[in-house]
């Protein structure tokens with residue numbers, strides 16, 4: 059079995075013309091040259107992202123499963139990220155947990171603040187009532 063070919067961003071960027079066009083979607087490299095003419099969305103939009111990470115552009119349109127099957131036929135290899143390269147544009151579907159984790163963290167911090175402030179107010183109120191009761195007791199005596 060042939061080894062999976064790896065491409066760096068620089069390698070992909072060299073294929074950015076109408077006659078030789080690669081693009082990257084979800085860290086996989088596709089040779090879109092032959093498909094340019096056939097693309098139902100037109101060749102212009104594809105040439106806009108030629109030789110680049112096209113994940114966002116591809117996903118924003120909400121391509122069908124059929125479009126994803128076409129992609130499989132254009133597959134030529136994997137993207138090899140190097141130090142300094144931008145990170146993945148979008149997490150593979152189903153695996154994107156970081157935003158909810160962030161908001162969870164924010165929520166628990168908020169709850170923690172409410173508990174601390176509420177506890178302090180309750181304690182202060184309790185002290186105040188005790189002082190009032192003691193003062194009343196002194197007055198009566």
Ligand code: HEM
Nearest residue numbers: 090098099103104107112115116119121122124125128129
């Ligand atoms: C190799 C990558 C791509 C493949 C295989 C592909 C394939 C397809 C296919 C099969 C359709 C028909 C509708 C569907 O089945 O979803 C389509 C429509 C479309 N594509 Fe792509 N596409 C690719 C990349 C892109 C990119 C990078 C853009 C950039 C914005 C784009 C924009 C569109 C648009 C706007 C339509 C809708 C056309 C219409 O309904 O009039 N596509 N594409």
